[in-house]
Amino acid sequence: MQKIGYQGVYGAYSSIASLNYFGEDNDFIGYDDFKTMADDLQRGKIDYGVFPVENSTTGQIYRTLDILKYEKDLFAIGETIVEVNHNLIALPNTTVDDLKFVYSHPEALSQCLEFFKKHPHITPVSYEDTAKSVVYIKELNNKENGAIASSLAGKTHNMNILSTSIQDMSGNKTRFLIFKKVLDKSYYFADTAQNAEKLSCYFETKHETGALSKILEIFSKQNYNLLSLHSRSTKKNSFEYGFFVDVNINGIDVESLKNLLYKLEDNLLYFNLLGIYNEFKNL
Numbered sequence: 186m187q188k189i190g191y192q193g194v195y196g197a198y199s200s201i202a203s204l205n206y207f208g209e210d211n212d213f214i215g216y217d218d219f220k221t222m223a224d225d226l227q228r229g230k231i232d233y234g235v236f237p238v239e240n241s242t243t244g245q246i247y248r249t250l251d252i253l254k255y256e257k258d259l260f261a262i263g264e265t266i267v268e269v270n271h272n273l274i275a276l277p278n279t280t281v282d283d284l285k286f287v288y289s290h291p292e293a294l295s296q297c298l299e300f301f302k303k304h305p306h307i308t309p310v311s312y313e314d315t316a317k318s319v320v321y322i323k324e325l326n327n328k329e330n331g332a333i334a335s336s337l338a339g340k341t342h343n344m345n346i347l348s349t350s351i352q353d354m355s356g357n358k359t360r361f362l363i364f365k366k367v368l369d370k371s372y373y374f375a376d377t378a379q380n381a382e383k384l385s386c387y388f389e390t391k392h393e394t395g396a397l398s399k400i401l402e403i404f405s406k407q408n409y410n411l412l413s414l415h416s417r418s419t420k421k422n423s424f425e426y427g428f429f430v431d432v433n434i435n436g437i438d439v440e441s442l443k444n445l446l447y448k449l450e451d452n453l454l455y456f457n458l459l460g461i462y463n464e465f466k467n468l
């Protein structure tokens with residue numbers, strides 16, 4: 186039995202991602218925040234941490250990426266994708282017209298902007314996670330409060346599901362990476378790289394002309410297909426940026442991968458290999 190950390194409580198999308206990836210026969214630990222979860226992973230209090238990193242409607246999830254980019258010992262060994270179908274949840278015998286406030290995780294609220302446009306009498310209210318917002322409105326026990334969460338969260342707390350699929354995008358999905366603590370990534374990746382399909386990394390370039398294009402050339406000269414590239418403020422100095430890159434490494438041998446990593450490290454101010462893992466395919 187493994188100890189698996191996720192953010193939120195049972196019924197949150199992160200708990201669904203954790204259950205889907207690991208199966209029920211494990212010890213699942215819900216966290217209030219990602220920093221504490223990353224620290225517990227570092228201290229060995231949990232074996233794995235499940236972090237949302239990207240949503241198909243709202244984009245990169247920097248609440249987690251900004252922590253993970255500076256965690257040198259945490260390494261992603263897997264990926265899972267969860268279909269995020271948001272439900273409008275309320276007390277029994279409540280209608281949409283009764284609602285004045287709808288609570289949910291800010292990420293979930295921002296995936297349902299059209300719903301709030303259509304129902305201007307409802308004020309969105311940020312809450313810690315989607316499933317906890319269901320617990321909260323149950324405690325408040327007032328028909329003016331609703332929540333946005335998974336159907337699992339609604340059913341778990343015997344609440345009324347007023348509408349299903351209220352998110353803006355019908356195919357709304359969140360991508361999660363599964364991290365574990367690895368003492369020496371350079372040794373570890375050689376074991377996992379052989380049959381893996383994706384590599385994720387974060388880097389900060391030198392402050393010189395053409396620094397980014399030089400790095401991109403390293404990838405292209407070795408025939409690596411970049412899947413995504415996102416710039417993000419370093420938060421160390423104002424208006425300085427780092428880059429998150431996902432690369433297809435399908436069919437690439439370990440030696441050429443090592444070579445790529447040496448070249449990158451050599452030409453960068455900061456480089457963090459975030460993980461090497463197989464692409465999620467079952468959705």
Ligand SMILES: O=C(O)C(=O)C[C@]1(C(=O)O)C=C[C@@H](O)C=C1
Binds near residue numbers: 192193198246
């Ligand atoms: O509140 C939850 O249910 C979560 O699992 C958190 C979270 C997030 O952190 O983005 C996960 C997936 C959804 O995109 C909405 C919220």
